[in-house]
Amino acid sequence: MRLHGYTAFLLGLFFMLGIGWFVFPLALYETMEQPLQFSHQTHTGEKGGMSCEDCHGFREDGSFCGIPRLESCTGCHSEPQGTSVAEKSLVENYVSKNREIPWLVYSRQPENVYFSHIQHVKLAEIDCERCHGPHGKSGSLPPYQRNRISGYSRNIWGQSISGIPSAPWDGMKMDDCEACHAEHRVGSSCLGCHK
Numbered sequence: 516m517r518l519h520g521y522t523a524f525l526l527g528l529f530f531m532l533g534i535g536w537f538v539f540p541l542a543l544y545e546t547m548e549q550p551l552q553f554s555h556q557t558h559t560g561e562k563g564g565m566s567c568e569d570c571h572g573f574r575e576d577g578s579f580c581g582i583p584r585l586e587s588c589t590g591c592h593s594e595p596q597g598t599s600v601a602e603k604s605l606v607e608n609y610v611s612k613n614r615e616i617p618w619l620v621y622s623r624q625p626e627n628v629y630f631s632h633i634q635h636v637k638l639a640e641i642d643c644e645r646c647h648g649p650h651g652k653s654g655s656l657p658p659y660q661r662n663r664i665s666g667y668s669r670n671i672w673g674q675s676i677s678g679i680p681s682a683p684w685d686g687m688k689m690d691d692c693e694a695c696h697a698e699h700r701v702g703s704s705c706l707g708c709h710k
């Protein structure tokens with residue numbers, strides 16, 4: 516009888532842990548599709564030949580362009596380059612209407628965080644991959660996952676539920692910024708990272 520109760524307890528425990536582990540994230544994150552399927556693979560590397568800075572460069576004042584505006588695309592895409600559905604949508608919905616593409620930004624930090632690319636990319640010479648993973652080589656875009664409680668992108672917390680990173684770029688929480696700063700002996704104050 517006692518053994519039976521124990522087994523039932525364990526089964527129940529694992530069942531509840533399972534719910535916590537697999538169902539909770541499903542409930543916590545709302546999934547949103549990008550407005551358009553963009554492939555970095557087609558444009559960069561051996562195939563496309565463009566460099567990251569062709570689209571994600573720095574302005575003269577040192578600020579980072581971020582995601583390119585439509586004007587970076589129209590030079591090539593006013594004439595069809597191929598027959599894909601994504602390109603058809605690009606031309607019909609954006610280029611011909613001169614409408615910006617409302618990209619969802621996976622790595623977007625909360626409003627009160629200050630982050631400067633030039634400091635990290637130029638001064639510290641850190642690769643894009645260290646913080647963004649292989650996104651610059653990706654062939655398609657994963658759905659954007661929005662945390663229903665905080666409203667932030669899942670990329671801030673990271674894919675792992677426990678918060679323990681599965682790769683160096685998995686998660687960009689305050690702790691993750693600070694861990695790398697400690698490694699490089701960068702002293703930063705609250706107001707260095709917050710505005």
Ligand code: HEC
Nearest residue numbers: 553558559565566567570582618620621622643647650651
């Ligand atoms: C033809 C222009 C173009 C080139 C060249 C390009 N990108 Fe992009 N990049 C984009 C566009 C458009 C987006 C928005 C869609 C998306 O998320 O992929 C983007 C988004 C990104 C993002 C996602 C940012 C976020 O948090 O949502 C990263 C990271 C990125 N690019 C890295 C790179 C790297 C690294 C390279 C060089 C290997 C590169 N890109 C070259 C156009 C370009």
Ligand code: HEC
Nearest residue numbers: 552553554557583587588590591596597598599601602605
């Ligand atoms: C230097 C020229 C050039 C620029 C600039 C450029 N593209 Fe492209 N793009 C291409 C070529 C070439 C293809 C491949 C066409 C094919 O073979 O289907 C392509 C394909 C695409 C496709 C079709 C699906 C895919 O990715 O294979 C989309 C969508 C697209 N580009 C979006 C963009 C966006 C958005 C921008 C601006 C951020 C941009 N492109 C800038 C040349 C360019």
Ligand code: HEC
Nearest residue numbers: 567571581582620622623624630635636641642643646687
């Ligand atoms: C030290 C880490 C780090 C490195 C290195 C880095 N990024 Fe970022 N990137 C971030 C963070 C953090 C954000 C979010 C910034 C914010 O929301 O204010 C971001 C945002 C972006 C965005 C979206 C900008 C927007 O529109 O909000 C793009 C595109 C991007 N990075 C591309 C790149 C590329 C390309 C490189 C390499 C040249 C690179 N990043 C190197 C951490 C990094």
Ligand code: HEC
Nearest residue numbers: 624625628671687688689690692693696703704705707708
């Ligand atoms: C190295 C950069 C960095 C430093 C230094 C830093 N923060 Fe942050 N902080 C962040 C980032 C990035 C976030 C947003 C991501 C997150 O919530 O972890 C954040 C989030 C927060 C939040 C919101 C927490 C939450 O979970 O919503 C508070 C409060 C905060 N920081 C306070 C502080 C205080 C107080 C200090 C000084 C003792 C400090 N921070 C120093 C980068 C930093």
Ligand code: HEC
Nearest residue numbers: 629630634638639687691692695696699701702703707708
């Ligand atoms: C992969 C390592 C790495 C990550 C991740 C990283 N940083 Fe940094 N950061 C550096 C290094 C290295 C420097 C020093 C750059 C220099 O001046 O040479 C720096 C400098 C800074 C500075 C200037 C500090 C000062 O006092 O001069 C700020 C602000 C900053 N980072 C904010 C952030 C925030 C916010 C995040 C997270 C969203 C972050 N960093 C993530 C490596 C990193």
